[in-house]
Amino acid sequence: MPDDLRGTNPRGLYFVTDLANAIQEGGTVDAAELQDLLARHGGPPFVLTDDDARQLSEAAGQLIQVLQLHDEDRAAEAINALLARYPAEPRLTRLPGRPWSLHARAPEDADLTHWLLSTAALALGLWLSERGGCAWGRCAAPDCDRFFIDTGRRTPQRYCSPRCATRVRVAAHRTQRSSAGPAVPAGPVTSAAPAELPGSAAAASPGPDPVGVASPEDRA
Numbered sequence: 001m002p003d004d005l006r007g008t009n010p011r012g013l014y015f016v017t018d019l020a021n022a023i024q025e026g027g028t029v030d031a032a033e034l035q036d037l038l039a040r041h042g043g044p045p046f047v048l049t050d051d052d053a054r055q056l057s058e059a060a061g062q063l064i065q066v067l068q069l070h071d072e073d074r075a076a077e078a079i080n081a082l083l084a085r086y087p088a089e090p091r092l093t094r095l096p097g098r099p100w101s102l103h104a105r106a107p108e109d110a111d112l113t114h115w116l117l118s119t120a121a122l123a124l125g126l127w128l129s130e131r132g133g134c135a136w137g138r139c140a141a142p143d144c145d146r147f148f149i150d151t152g153r154r155t156p157q158r159y160c161s162p163r164c165a166t167r168v169r170v171a172a173h174r175t176q177r178s179s180a181g182p183a184v185p186a187g188p189v190t191s192a193a194p195a196e197l198p199g200s201a202a203a204a205s206p207g208p209d210p211v212g213v214a215s216p217e218d219r220a
């Protein structure tokens with residue numbers, strides 16, 4: 001069975017969390033940042049103005065509201081509300097060298113807000129249904145509030161990246177060591193990525209995997 005039928009391939013959602021994090025950090029994104037973000041995620045090669053970027057940043061606020069939800073019923077309700085307002089046209093697409101997969105297509109006359117919210121809402125909805133819950137979250141590390149997509153199988157993911165997980169571990173170890181006194185030898189803390197973060201490497205470099213936020217011309 002292909003990976004994306006087993007709930008391990010969050011199509012397009014790394015783009016959504018990267019966009020949410022960029023907006024959260026900078027308040028908004030400009031056209032160049034947004035085009036760069038799309039290119040990194042294999043999205044459509046839009047030529048955007050700063051006005052377009054402002055429109056998309058504003059629209060992304062509605063996705064941030066969904067990413068802040070932990071209750072699956074409320075999340076499903078919010079995603080359904082987005083799909084009702086910004087209907088997606090899902091269709092099976094076969095990209096070269098890949099199996100058939102379901103992609104959203106914004107209607108021909110859709111504006112950028114409709115394109116972003118319809119495709120992202122469908123991707124979030126598929127992910128919620130495949131994973132059986134809100135498989136996303138916000139980093140639990142101090143001074144980090146970044147959103148992430150949880151692709152873990154056993155324990156829920158707590159940190160946005162192996163870097164944050166390591167930072168927390170090292171800090172906890174230092175606290176433990178200083179409270180135990182200087183004679184205690186160093187414990188087995190390593191800088192290796194923790195086992196509970198299988199999705200993080202992919203999140204850091206998602207590669208050319210086609211995102212579920214394709215433009216009509218790109219996926220036609």
Ligand SMILES: [Zn+2]
Pocket residue numbers: 139140141144145146159160161164
């Ligand atoms: Zn973090």
